[in-house]
Amino acid sequence: MIQDLLRISHVSKHFGGNVAVLDISFSVDEKQIVGLIGPNGAGKTTLFNCITGFFPATSGEVIFDTKKINDLRPDEICRLGMARTWQRVKPLGSLSVLENVMVGAFSVTNKARQAEENAMEQLKRVGLTDYASKSAGSLPIGLKKKLELARVLATEPKLLLLDEICGGLNHTETDTILDIIRTIRQRGTTIVFIEHDMKAVTSICDRIVVLNSGEMLAEGNPEEITNNPDVIAAYLGGGHHA
Amino acid sequence: MSFLQPLLSGILTGGVYALAGIGMSLVFGVMNISNFAHGDLMMLGMYLAYFAFTLLHIDPYLSLVLIIPTAFLFGYVLEKLLINRVINHPHQNQILLTIGLGLIMSNTALLAFTSDPKILTTSYSSSAFNLAGGISISVPLLLSFLITCVIITILYVFLSKSTTGMALRATSQNREAAQLMGINVAKMSAIAFGIGTALAATAGALIAPTYYIHPLAGHSFLLKAFTICVLGGLGSVVGAGVGGVIIGVVESMSSTYLSSDWKDVVVFMIFLAVLLFRPQGLFGNKGGQS
Amino acid sequence: MKQIALITILAAAAFALPLVIGENPYITGILISVLMMAALSSAWNILGGYAGQYSFGHAAYFGAGAYTTLILLTIYPTLNPLICVALGIIAASIIALITGSIVFRLRGHYFGLASIAVAEIVRLSVLNFDFTGGAQGILLSDVSLWGLDLNSKNPFYYGMLLVLVVTLGITAYLRTSKTGYYLQAIREDQDAASSLGINLSYYKNKSLLISAALTSVLGSLYGLYIRFIDTSAVLDLRLSIEIILTAIIGGVGTLWGPVVGALLLVPLAEMLRSNLLGDTLVKAGLVSETSALGIFLKENLAHAHVLVYGIITVLCILYLPKGILGLFRRTK
Numbered sequence: 125m126i127q128d129l130l131r132i133s134h135v136s137k138h139f140g141g142n143v144a145v146l147d148i149s150f151s152v153d154e155k156q157i158v159g160l161i162g163p164n165g166a167g168k169t170t171l172f173n174c175i176t177g178f179f180p181a182t183s184g185e186v187i188f189d190t191k192k193i194n195d196l197r198p199d200e201i202c203r204l205g206m207a208r209t210w211q212r213v214k215p216l217g218s219l220s221v222l223e224n225v226m227v228g229a230f231s232v233t234n235k236a237r238q239a240e241e242n243a244m245e246q247l248k249r250v251g252l253t254d255y256a257s258k259s260a261g262s263l264p265i266g267l268k269k270k271l272e273l274a275r276v277l278a279t280e281p282k283l284l285l286l287d288e289i290c291g292g293l294n295h296t297e298t299d300t301i302l303d304i305i306r307t308i309r310q311r312g313t314t315i316v317f318i319e320h321d322m323k324a325v326t327s328i329c330d331r332i333v334v335l336n337s338g339e340m341l342a343e344g345n346p347e348e349i350t351n352n353p354d355v356i357a358a359y360l361g362g363g364h365h366a
Numbered sequence: 367m368s369f370l371q372p373l374l375s376g377i378l379t380g381g382v383y384a385l386a387g388i389g390m391s392l393v394f395g396v397m398n399i400s401n402f403a404h405g406d407l408m409m410l411g412m413y414l415a416y417f418a419f420t421l422l423h424i425d426p427y428l429s430l431v432l433i434i435p436t437a438f439l440f441g442y443v444l445e446k447l448l449i450n451r452v453i454n455h456p457h458q459n460q461i462l463l464t465i466g467l468g469l470i471m472s473n474t475a476l477l478a479f480t481s482d483p484k485i486l487t488t489s490y491s492s493s494a495f496n497l498a499g500g501i502s503i504s505v506p507l508l509l510s511f512l513i514t515c516v517i518i519t520i521l522y523v524f525l526s527k528s529t530t531g532m533a534l535r536a537t538s539q540n541r542e543a544a545q546l547m548g549i550n551v552a553k554m555s556a557i558a559f560g561i562g563t564a565l566a567a568t569a570g571a572l573i574a575p576t577y578y579i580h581p582l583a584g585h586s587f588l589l590k591a592f593t594i595c596v597l598g599g600l601g602s603v604v605g606a607g608v609g610g611v612i613i614g615v616v617e618s619m620s621s622t623y624l625s626s627d628w629k630d631v632v633v634f635m636i637f638l639a640v641l642l643f644r645p646q647g648l649f650g651n652k653g654g655q656s
Numbered sequence: 657m658k659q660i661a662l663i664t665i666l667a668a669a670a671f672a673l674p675l676v677i678g679e680n681p682y683i684t685g686i687l688i689s690v691l692m693m694a695a696l697s698s699a700w701n702i703l704g705g706y707a708g709q710y711s712f713g714h715a716a717y718f719g720a721g722a723y724t725t726l727i728l729l730t731i732y733p734t735l736n737p738l739i740c741v742a743l744g745i746i747a748a749s750i751i752a753l754i755t756g757s758i759v760f761r762l763r764g765h766y767f768g769l770a771s772i773a774v775a776e777i778v779r780l781s782v783l784n785f786d787f788t789g790g791a792q793g794i795l796l797s798d799v800s801l802w803g804l805d806l807n808s809k810n811p812f813y814y815g816m817l818l819v820l821v822v823t824l825g826i827t828a829y830l831r832t833s834k835t836g837y838y839l840q841a842i843r844e845d846q847d848a849a850s851s852l853g854i855n856l857s858y859y860k861n862k863s864l865l866i867s868a869a870l871t872s873v874l875g876s877l878y879g880l881y882i883r884f885i886d887t888s889a890v891l892d893l894r895l896s897i898e899i900i901l902t903a904i905i906g907g908v909g910t911l912w913g914p915v916v917g918a919l920l921l922v923p924l925a926e927m928l929r930s931n932l933l934g935d936t937l938v939k940a941g942l943v944s945e946t947s948a949l950g951i952f953l954k955e956n957l958a959h960a961h962v963l964v965y966g967i968i969t970v971l972c973i974l975y976l977p978k979g980i981l982g983l984f985r986r987t988k
Contacts, residue, residue: 176851202853214848216841227841230834231853239834279853400765451974457765458710462904463973465897469966477960585893589776592769600765627784634773634780641770642758 129154129283129314130175130206135184137167137174144170146338147184152283157305157315159325159346162335163358168318169211171335172285176208177201189282203231205282209289211318213268217261221252221271224260228278239278246274250304266297273304283314290324302328322359326350334358371501372622373615378507380614381514382572386587387594387606387613388518389565395538395601396558397453399460403468405588407563410471411437411570412579413479416486426486426575427509433571434564441563445556453555468584475581483578491575510572517568518607521561525603534558538601566591586630593637599647608649659828659911667821674810684809688881690922691816692874697902697914698823699870704900705909706827706836707863708843712768713755713775714899717868719891720748721875723782726794726885737799741876748872749865751778756861763846772893779891793886796879812881819877820915823870827911839863843909894962901965905972907979916980921968928961 128151225243326346418429525531598605721744759770830836841849907913
């Protein structure tokens with residue numbers, strides 16, 4: 125068993141002269157759920173983009189499954205077993221819900237029939253079976269988030285990066301998604317989780333990393349984080365409901 | 367032949383190209399639309415200057431006083447009637463719409479004016495100043511360059527000082543934010559397209575005395591204008607200005623040292639080279655891989 | 657599978673068509689144009705409609721096929737034309753790979769613009785070189801293959817039909833395969849596609865190569881059929897636009913859209929070219945032959961088909977952006 129499935133060491137990202145992420149280091153053990161929190165503009169999504177190859181890090185190392193992946197493209201990283209969802213959902217609008225998930229499934233099989241079977245299984249997992257033939261663009265936001273989840277699950281990732289998968293959802297919808305995430309973890313998938321909703325994060329995460337203005341503010345278990353004065357200050361200062 | 371001669375004529379012609387390029391870049395910046403009718407709008411400018419000269423006996427350079435407002439109005443109305451309806455469509459639909467409009471313009475001109483090229487000959491068409499070292503400067507080229515400089519200066523002041531100009535630049539920077547700030551972006555689009563059209567038509571009118579005027583003349587200028595925009599960075603007005611001069615010089619140099627048959631090939635090669643090595647353009651920061 | 661069956665049935669019907677209409681070179685000529693435009697547009701559709709990469713320079717691949725074939729046959733008159741077709745595919749593939757490697761890293765407007773630039777470089781080079789016949793073009797006096805009567809139009813009717821069927825077959829197959837799903841994912845959202853493990857530039861280049869190769873075969877066939885080519889016939893931007901327009905009118909990204917588009921546009925262009933429309937208006941008594949309008953129509957309508965294309969393009973983008981088949985597509 126690999127202790128740290130993902131290790132980020134001294135990762136920084138500059139855009140021109142602006143520093144979006146500065147010297148971040150943490151690691152994620154296998155089968156853990158790690159929460160990545162912080163006020164808006166803290167650099168959470170940028171860090172995701174660095175890890176998944178969308179914006180290569182300016183400096184530092186991203187190591188996944190003992191392999192340095194800094195210079196790999198997003199699709200290569202996905203095929204290594206790290207998949208992400210998008211904060212602003214990106215459904216393949218004119219394809220059906222089933223076809224969306226099939227696209228994900230094709231990263232592990234070349235056969236359309238096999239992809240369809242896998243996709244149906246994922247749809248069942250997130251409760252979208254009834255919508256399989258609907259066009260993805262027409263779904264309401266709550267279902268689009270579920271579709272997003274089903275689609276990355278179909279790539280059979282070892283590590284799942286979820287970017288505000290509960291954002292914009294009501295309590296019932298959030299609870300459903302959190303339940304799904306728990307079952308995903310039980311099956312052995314490791315999860316890194318960006319979220320605003322502190323309640324969601326503390327209820328599900330083993331460890332939490334807090335970012336503020338691109339820098340690491342704190343790291344620890346949920347209890348430590350909720351009692352950390354710096355974190356409380358940052359959150360209240362950032363005007364966020366904790 | 368001296369190296370300075372092609373350099374100088376290149377700069378002078380490039381000024382006019384810059385005008386066409388700036389028009390296209392402004393439209394791209396504000397509306398995020400690649401206007402494939404730009405060359406045909408230039409062609410209309412050429413014919414406007416020609417008919418102002420032959421029918422109304424107005425000097426082609428003076429006729430700008432009529433052509434600029436006419437073209438602005440034409441562009442403004444065109445945007446209000448047609449272009450704004452595709453502003454949120456995929457790029458390819460915008461491109462196809464402007465291609466369609468371009469085809470309508472050029473082929474209507476073909477029906478109305480026939481395919482015979484027209485020549486606009488003024489009393490000073492072939493006169494030139496002779497400088498020391500055997501360098502000569504064509505009078506129409508020099509005049510059009512000077513007028514270009516005046517127009518670009520006015521445009522620059524307008525964009526940086528006037529309220530409308532600033533609103534245009536804000537829209538160009540970030541359409542959504544501009545809208546939230548209370549800028550009427552729909553109106554800005556129409557104004558940008560009007561100015562773009564006016565600049566294209568002006569460029570057309572300015573080159574009318576030195577080029578063959580025919581209905582399909584716009585095509586070669588269209589690709590030149592794109593090259594200029596990409597070179598300067600899509601959406602960058604200053605970049606397009608510099609890009610225009612660079613392309614003018616490149617063209618003139620390749621005509622002199624290579625062959626005039628190959629000058630367009632050289633220009634398009636530069637276009638591809640920019641895409642390959644510096645897709646954000648020499649000065650731009652918009653577009654590219656983001 | 658349903659689509660494959662439909663392709664087979666229609667192909668069989670098209671196969672029998674020359675037997676029904678008999679020896680009529682005029683009608684056969686129009687049918688060849690319809691088949692060719694349907695095939696060109698279908699080939700474009702693989703890249704433009706499925707992968708969402710609008711190429712505005714497909715004339716370059718058509719011209720590559722036509723010029724390679726005719727240049728080779730002028731130099732080596734005994735060469736088997738099929739070898740020329742194969743070499744045409746190679747020439748087109750080289751152009752496609754160059755274009756793809758430059759622009760597929762970029763997004764947005766760039767591919768469209770660069771595809772035009774490449775096509776213009778090809779056109780101007782052909783125009784300026786000597787071995788391509790320059791502005792005069794190339795005239796091929798004689799050609800033979802397997803003892804077929806290549807002065808008759810029927811072999812070309814079947815040739816075009818074959819390429820169309822192959823193109824439609826490839827499209828139908830793609831739609832149900834991994835590649836087809838990946839192309840559509842790229843069309844819908846490149847970031848999402850990339851995050852799901854899709855190598856964007858590999859799949860874009862793959863679809864461009866398939867599309868360019870098929871287009872080049874059609875160019876070769878056209879060259880052998882007409883036996884005279886110049887840049888304005890096979891390399892012009894107008895041809896590229898006609899190809900796209902055909903797909904748009906029928907329905908971009910649908911299997912049958914390009915065929916529907918060709919069935920409508922080619923006969924329309926022919927009617928305008930032969931002035932059938934002007935004559936009909938006069939004969940129907942709607943316009944007097946001697947009136948100013950009548951004379952204008954008679955003299956100019958033949959040249960107006962590009963104008964009509966322009967008007968159709970504008971109307972189509974504004975009112976029918978999904979094409980005719982888009983109207984019938986079930987809303988999910």
